Amino acid sequence: MKNTLKLRFALRGATLFFVSVVILGSFLYVTMSLFLQDSLKDSLRVTAQHLVSVLDVDNGILTPPDSLDEGSSSRAHPEGFTERLLDPTGRVLLQNGPLTAELPDPHVFRGPFFSQSTSGSWIAYTEGVTDAGRLLAILQVAQSTRSVSAVLDQLFWTILLSLVIFVPLSAITGYFMATGLLSPIDAMTRTAKRFSTENLAARLELPPSNDELGRLAGTFNSMLERIEQSFKNYREFVSNASHEFKTPLAILHTILNVTRARPRTLTEYAQALDDMSQAVLRLETLVNHLLTLAKIEGEPELNGTSVNLGELCLRIGETFRPLTQAQGLELVLSVEPGLEVLGDETLLSSMVVNLLHNAVKFTEKGKISLRVYRRESWAYVEVQDTGIGISSEDQSRIFERFFQGETSREGSGLGLAIVESLVKLHRGTIRVDSILGQGSIFTAGLPLRVA
Missing domain, CATH: 1.10.287.130 (Signal transduction histidine kinase, dimerisation/phosphotransfer (DHp) domain)
Known part of the structure; x- marks a missing residue:
């Protein structure tokens, strides 16, 4: 049979039930055995004390009765009950019952005591008959433990029968319960098998319960x-x-x-x-x-170092100055000193270069501003131009890969997508504000390095 999760669930449930019943049954069996033995001992003690009380003792002289049942004829003894009366030397005066030959010799009597056969087939109680502290006789009563064994045997077979019946039943019940509980997982398996590059719309039906x-x-x-x-x-x-x-x-x-x-x-x-x-x-x-x-996509986490963002932007800005001058553009650099971020200097350089390159490409006249400033716990890199601007429809898609708006010029369509990916890699944010025909402002925010 295939080793499925449902089968393992059923077998573990059945094993747990089996172990629980064995432990509980063993505890019940031992407890019942001790209880029945204690009850039997109490019964023997009460019986012996009753027999002692009805014996004829007068002025230190015991007159043995003809029968130990005299004075208690209404008392019904269970099967296997034995009683006998001995003098202080151990000589039998009276006896009655099937166990007389097996009862222990009291020898020197020092007080009441219980005794039991090595096989556990009977329990005896020995009691002294005294008058004014002098031992006159010794009374022994014994009872076969057959009735106790019968009750314990019945309990044992009941426990065993419950194991035979209910362990397989618990396995079957556990299997069907597992089938119901694991049906969502079966549904996931079927959905996963249907899911492919040709069928990407497969979904699971959510169960009503939020478990x-x-x-x-x-x-x-x-x-x-x-x-x-x-x-x-x-x-x-x-x-x-x-x-x-x-x-x-x-x-x-x-x-x-x-x-x-x-x-x-x-x-x-x-x-x-x-x-x-x-x-x-x-x-x-x-x-x-x-x-x-x-x-960028191959680095889910960035192991960065401390980068002075202001100095980095100043160096890059100065490298663009010949290009802007050649195109007749004014380049304004405004940098707040001492702003350090945690990142990769090469990747941050690529971010700034792409923003400036984008501004130069789409600005025919006017000026380009590169500003670095602090606001609360963030450092911001702002690139502003007086170029052709971006329409409101294109602004929502400007960071998509290969997207080129209606006013776009020749390019790969990846520059701003790279900028956004780099900003996100550094756990930052980026936004664009633009008016068509007036220019654009790209603002990238990066968290400052915590000292």
Whole structure:
């Protein structure tokens, strides 16, 4: 039989029931045995004391009766009851019952005592008959333990029968209970088998009760939704990446075919090489951006060091000054000193470079401002331009991979997606405020390093 969770649940339940019944039965058996033996001893003691009380003792002289039952004829003794009367020397005066030959010799009597056969088949009680402190006779009463054994045997077989009947029944009951309890897990298994790249919409039906299995089913559905969204993002990424690669490759292919169609002048060959160089540069930029994204996504946690954000932005800003001057743009740097964050300096540099590069690309005239300032426990990097701006419709999608708005110029469509990924990797936030035709403000917030 297949070793399923339901079978293990049933077997463990049956084992637990078996052990519980054995422990409880053993306790009950021992308790009942002690109780019955104590009851038997009490009965023998009471019987002996009654017999002693009815014996004829006058002035220190015991007159043995003809029978120990005299004066108590109404008393009914159980089967196996034995009684006998002895003088102080141990000589038998009277005896009655089947166990007379097995009763112990009291020898020197020092007081009442119980005795039991080595096989446990009987229990005897010995009592002295005295007058004024002088021992006149010795009375012994004994009872077979057959009735006690019969009760204990019946109890034993009852416990054993309950084990034979109820242990398998508990296993069967546990199996069906497990079937009901684990049905959501079976449903998860069936759903997981249906779930594939062709069928991403499979979901579990949530049970009405909000118990552990219900919460597990809800978590499972959430996981499936994330997987579905990941597949959608993956497909969109592959589609967009293929399109981005296809454009420069098509340009290269066209240039090569046209150039080889007939002999060209040196000027035409030089122009073709320039065009091919631009296409290769675009491919190189795209590949570098993809590698950067792969590096970011391959680091779920950042093992950063202390980075002076102000000094970093000043260095990067100064490297952009020749570029902005060449385009006739004013570059304004405003940095609050002493702002340190915990992060990767190379990745933070890439974040600032992409923000400045984006501002330069979309600003034809005016100025670009790079500002670093503190607000409470956060450091902010703000890049403001007077460029073409972003429409309100595009602002909600500006950080999506490969997204290029209507006013976008030639590029990979990955720069701002990289910026957002880098900010999130550093547990920060980023937002954009823009008015179409007036410019944009990108603000990245990073938590300050706690000293």
